[in-house]
Amino acid sequence: MTTASPTTAIERPLVTELPLPRKRKVRFTVRSRLVQVLLWIPLIALVLWTIAPFFVTVVASLQTRGEVFANPGILPANPTFDSYVKVFEMPTFWSSLGNSLFVGVATTILTIAIAVPAAYAFARFNFRGRAFLLLFTLLPRLVPNLALMVPLYRLAVQTGALDKIFTLVIVYTGMLLPLAVFLLVGFYRKIPLELEEAASIDGASMWQRIRYVVLPLSIPALITIAVLAFREAWNEFTLVLVLMTSAENRTLPFELFSLEGTEGIPDYPTQAALALLTVIPFILVYMRIERYVVQGITAGSGK
Amino acid sequence: MSATSAVTKPLKTNGLGRTAKPRKPTPGVSDSSAIGRNKWLPYLFSAPSIIFVSVILAYPVVWGIVQSLFRREKLASPLEFVGFENYLVLFSKPTFWDSLSKTGIFVFGCLILGTALGLIFAFALNRTLGALRFLRAVTIAPYIVSSVAAAVMFRIFFNGDFGTLNRVIQFFGFDGLPWLSNTTLAMIVVIVAQVWTDLPLTILLVLAGLQAIDKSYLEAALVDGASSFQRARLITLPLLSPQIAMSIIWQSYSTLTGIGVVLALTGGGPLRATQILPIEMYNTAFVSLQQNEALAIGTIILILNSLLTLIYLRLSSGYGVED
Numbered sequence: 001m002t003t004a005s006p007t008t009a010i011e012r013p014l015v016t017e018l019p020l021p022r023k024r025k026v027r028f029t030v031r032s033r034l035v036q037v038l039l040w041i042p043l044i045a046l047v048l049w050t051i052a053p054f055f056v057t058v059v060a061s062l063q064t065r066g067e068v069f070a071n072p073g074i075l076p077a078n079p080t081f082d083s084y085v086k087v088f089e090m091p092t093f094w095s096s097l098g099n100s101l102f103v104g105v106a107t108t109i110l111t112i113a114i115a116v117p118a119a120y121a122f123a124r125f126n127f128r129g130r131a132f133l134l135l136f137t138l139l140p141r142l143v144p145n146l147a148l149m150v151p152l153y154r155l156a157v158q159t160g161a162l163d164k165i166f167t168l169v170i171v172y173t174g175m176l177l178p179l180a181v182f183l184l185v186g187f188y189r190k191i192p193l194e195l196e197e198a199a200s201i202d203g204a205s206m207w208q209r210i211r212y213v214v215l216p217l218s219i220p221a222l223i224t225i226a227v228l229a230f231r232e233a234w235n236e237f238t239l240v241l242v243l244m245t246s247a248e249n250r251t252l253p254f255e256l257f258s259l260e261g262t263e264g265i266p267d268y269p270t271q272a273a274l275a276l277l278t279v280i281p282f283i284l285v286y287m288r289i290e291r292y293v294v295q296g297i298t299a300g301s302g303k
Numbered sequence: 304m305s306a307t308s309a310v311t312k313p314l315k316t317n318g319l320g321r322t323a324k325p326r327k328p329t330p331g332v333s334d335s336s337a338i339g340r341n342k343w344l345p346y347l348f349s350a351p352s353i354i355f356v357s358v359i360l361a362y363p364v365v366w367g368i369v370q371s372l373f374r375r376e377k378l379a380s381p382l383e384f385v386g387f388e389n390y391l392v393l394f395s396k397p398t399f400w401d402s403l404s405k406t407g408i409f410v411f412g413c414l415i416l417g418t419a420l421g422l423i424f425a426f427a428l429n430r431t432l433g434a435l436r437f438l439r440a441v442t443i444a445p446y447i448v449s450s451v452a453a454a455v456m457f458r459i460f461f462n463g464d465f466g467t468l469n470r471v472i473q474f475f476g477f478d479g480l481p482w483l484s485n486t487t488l489a490m491i492v493v494i495v496a497q498v499w500t501d502l503p504l505t506i507l508l509v510l511a512g513l514q515a516i517d518k519s520y521l522e523a524a525l526v527d528g529a530s531s532f533q534r535a536r537l538i539t540l541p542l543l544s545p546q547i548a549m550s551i552i553w554q555s556y557s558t559l560t561g562i563g564v565v566l567a568l569t570g571g572g573p574l575r576a577t578q579i580l581p582i583e584m585y586n587t588a589f590v591s592l593q594q595n596e597a598l599a600i601g602t603i604i605l606i607l608n609s610l611l612t613l614i615y616l617r618l619s620s621g622y623g624v625e626d
Binding site: 035039042043045046047049050051052053054055056057059060068071072073074114117118120121122125127130133136137140142143144145146147148149150151152153154155170171173174175177178181206231235236237238242252253254256257266271275276278279282283286287290293294297298 | 342346348424427436443455456464470531563612
């Protein structure tokens with residue numbers, strides 16, 4: 001049933017435009033036109049499902065504390081930016097924003113700086129123990145953050161690394177390296193060896209080959225890794241929750257979490273405003289990095 | 304021509320003659336030329352990454368498992384080796400079993416909802432030819448939201464007093480529901496929020512699988528008069544099974560070890576209704592300060608998780624799916 005020879009396919013009168021050249025698309029019958037219209041229902045559902053939480057948060061952030069409860073409508077009656085002003089006036093907002101930026105950028109740079117030579121070694125050199133060392137680097141990718149929560153906290157206490165912002169950079173870099181090396185090794189193996197051999201014959205040293213041949217070719221992979229690393233460092237919550245103790249060392253997710261915990265009726269507009277502010281850096285570059293995000297998600301399904 | 308290529312394709316990947324042939328050289332690795340010839344350089348290059356991975360990932364996990372066999376009586380007293388006593392203490396506590404069952408409900412609920420939505424949305428996306436780029440960009444939007452921010456969003460969405468969902472329900476003349484204060488409803492809320500954050504990966508995995516399906520199979524079935532439902536059930540779904548299996552395993556990994564969404568959304572409440580094992584572990588370690596007991600919970604989560612990982616590895620190697 002699944003296999004029909006192409007000749008019988010053409011003889012069939014039912015489907016008139018069956019493609020002989022394979023590239024052309026199958027034409028749908030009238031009934032499947034209807035199906036196509038019906039297909040918009042799940043697509044609308046998908047957009048609603050994804051957008052609705054953003055939408056209600058934007059609406060909540062544009063209202064005052066009392067109005068959130070009083071306003072029966074879905075849209076804000078008198079939109080105001082008060083809650084954003086309130087966030088900007090929070091003393092710890094700016095420090096946590098600065099921490100998030102620093103940790104994000106430093107983690108990205110450190111991850112790439114360590115992953116590139118390691119991946120180059122694994123992809124280009126034949127050395128004793130290569131397969132084992134590669135496995136040893138890649139396998140810890142399966143370790144969940146949750147399993148590191150208590151051990152890393154205890155180790156940080158013992159080594160005096162607790163509540164130091166650089167600890168986060170080190171920890172996040174370690175968490176990202178397996179994936180970064182994995183992606184880069186795969187990428188380097190696809191770069192033809194001949195390119196490097198040609199450069200070598202022209203007298204290029206290994207450093208020059210890496211600098212002028214390998215790195216420029218691997219820019220797409222590097223961007224994917226940078227997006228993954230920055231996003232992980234920016235959004236990570238499980239470990240920053242236990243590794244940072246003082247208020248000025250929090251990153252944005254932790255700051256948002258501690259805003260929830262304040263006593264009395266929660267200040268929903270301020271929470272909403274801060275939640276949106278944590279997303280904004282990505283929104284700004286979203287369409288540009290979207291392709292790399294897609295690659296990052298599928299490649300990074302481990303985390 | 305299309306049909307013949309479809310028939311010959313599976314034969315190629317059958318792995319015939321794998322035993323007889325000599326080992327293939329690793330692609331990209333140099334054997335002959337001057338490139339890639341150095342005794343100590345590759346070790347130097349890979350050393351930093353190996354050190355980082357050992358110190359941040361490998362050592363702490365092993366340390367945690369070993370420490371779960373120790374215990375200190377009081378905060379200041381020295382550590383003593385107690386064997387499996389931490390585990391026995393856990394197993395004697397009703398709260399542990401309660402959390403374990405809550406974890407089961409949570410993971411299972413997330414899997415059902417996540418896989419159902421992932422399949423529906425991926426099928427719909429696969430059929431759109433037009434605005435795919437826009438729709439895909441919308442699809443992956445939750446990926447850039449941290450777990451805490453997602454929790455804040457859903458607390459506003461599901462709020463019993465002013466939440467948008469209740470406003471909509473009231474608009475149709477019904478009473479709003481106490482989403483976050485009712486024990487059953489709270490579990491539904493955390494499942495929805497967790498699925499929301501995990502769904503981009505599920506959709507992308509299934510979508511990639513759908514786009515990789517050889518169109519000639521579907522064309523052949525169309526020619527043979529198979530209805531669209533039959534095509535989906537008899538051809539597309541079986542061909543998709545590796546991707547579906549993989550997405551199921553990754554979803555259970557993510558829900559079993561994820562703590563952020565639930566911690567920030569309900570904190571395990573109301574009345575332990577959403578007290579899943581990760582939150583139980585966090586509370587044991589940082590509220591009751593029984594860190595070695597918490598490590599025992601962590602080890603149990605790791606064991607459950609590695610069982611799932613083993614299934615994942617088996618499935619992916621069985622189907623010949625690249626990691």
